[in-house]
Amino acid sequence: MKINLRFFAYFQEIIGAKHNEIIIPEDSTLEALLTRLKKEFKFLKNKDHLLVAVNGKYVDSSVLLKEGDEVALFPPVSGG
Amino acid sequence: MRFSLLLAVVKMIKIKKENFSVDDILDRITTKSTGATVTFVGIVRSTSKGKIVKKIEIQVYKDMAQKQLKNIRNEAIKSFGVEEIAIIHRYGSLKVSERIMMIAVIASHRQEAFEACRYVLEEIKKRVPIWKKEFTEDGTFWVEGEHNKSN
Numbered sequence: 001m002k003i004n005l006r007f008f009a010y011f012q013e014i015i016g017a018k019h020n021e022i023i024i025p026e027d028s029t030l031e032a033l034l035t036r037l038k039k040e041f042k043f044l045k046n047k048d049h050l051l052v053a054v055n056g057k058y059v060d061s062s063v064l065l066k067e068g069d070e071v072a073l074f075p076p077v078s079g080g
Numbered sequence: 081m082r083f084s085l086l087l088a089v090v091k092m093i094k095i096k097k098e099n100f101s102v103d104d105i106l107d108r109i110t111t112k113s114t115g116a117t118v119t120f121v122g123i124v125r126s127t128s129k130g131k132i133v134k135k136i137e138i139q140v141y142k143d144m145a146q147k148q149l150k151n152i153r154n155e156a157i158k159s160f161g162v163e164e165i166a167i168i169h170r171y172g173s174l175k176v177s178e179r180i181m182m183i184a185v186i187a188s189h190r191q192e193a194f195e196a197c198r199y200v201l202e203e204i205k206k207r208v209p210i211w212k213k214e215f216t217e218d219g220t221f222w223v224e225g226e227h228n229k230s231n
Contacts, residue, residue, distance in 0.1 A: 008141055009211040010222045049224070053209070056144035072141060072209070078223035079138070079145075079169060079210025080122055080181060080201055 001026050001067040003033065008074035014043055024065070030054060031061040033071060049075050092165065093149045095142055097172040105184050109164045114186045118193040120201055122180040128223075131216035138171040138180065141209035145169070148208045152200055160196040162187035167200065169210060180212075 005020045012018050024033055034052065038044045053072045054063060065071070092109070094100070106117055124136050153165045162185050169181040183200050187193040204210075205225055212223040 006141070008209065009139060009213075051209075053141075053144055056141075056147055058207070072144065074141070074209060075211070075222070076225045077205070077207065077209055078212045078225040079140075079208050080204040 001028075001065070003065055004068065004070045005037075006070060006072040008072065010075060011073055015041060028065050029061065030059065030063050030065060030071065033065060034061060037073070044073065051076060092153060092167065093146060094166075094168045095140055095145055095149070095171060096168070097170060099170070099179060100168045100182060102182060102184075105166050105168065105182065106186075109166050109184060109186050111163065111186070113188060114163060115188045116186070116190040116193045118185045118187075118190070118197040120183045120197050122182075124174050124176050124178050124180060126176045128214050128216065128221075131214070131218045131221075133176055134215045134217065135173060135175050136180075136215065137173050137213045138169075139211045139213070140169070140171040142171075144209050149204070152203045152208070155203070156185075156196040156199050160187075160192040160199065162192050162196045165196060165200060167204075169204075169208075171210070 001024060003022050003024055005022055007015050007018060030052065044050055051074050054065070055070050102119060102121060106119070110117060124133065126133055149167050153167060156162065156165055164186050166184040170179070174180060183197050185193045185197045187196065214221050214223060
């Protein structure tokens with residue numbers, strides 16, 4: 001199934017893109033997706049610097065992803 | 081949620097590039113039962129960690145930030161019993177001394193107004209997907225904050 005990835009802040013600069021698509025097996029969890037992304041982008045392994053949202057919400061990594069979900073990856077926020 | 085109530089909430093939360101007027105926002109949200117207003121305005125500083133700041137750029141994950149700000153507003157109103165909260169946050173390129181964001185709280189009394197304002201600010205800094213990039217005389221740096229999340 002297709003998942004839409006979005007990246008923010010310096011993740012865009014390291015990865016070289018603001019968004020991307022990825023095809024993953026049906027019934028994949030968010031954790032499985034992150035494991036795959038961490039192999040490709042090793043800087044994501046530093047979990048103190050990684051926040052993840054699915055369809056605009058913070059969720060547990062055990063959540064099952066669906067076709068067309070938007071998964072956003074970003075560093076700790078600095079608004080305000 | 082009824083449509084009129086939803087519309088009222090939408091008007092209280094704004095994420096935009098343009099500057100805002102503190103007076104206009106207070107005039108809009110203050111009612112006859114308001115006894116206290118507390119406002120916080122965040123402003124672009126001229127220095128950061130010893131470096132001279134020339135400007136900042138603010139990036140936002142808009143859809144998610146809108147939802148998070150609405151949730152924070154609702155949590156604060158429920159927890160502190162205040163009357164209303166407006167939150168404005170700008171994005172894009174901002175110069176030194178420009179306003180970044182504003183929280184405006186109206187309540188019957190000052191104690192809950194102060195507490196609600198503090199809560200909203202701290203939650204924004206923990207979980208709303210907004211990031212600042214500082215352009216300084218020594219280079220460009222992304223500001224990385226603390227993180228803690230809830231829905």
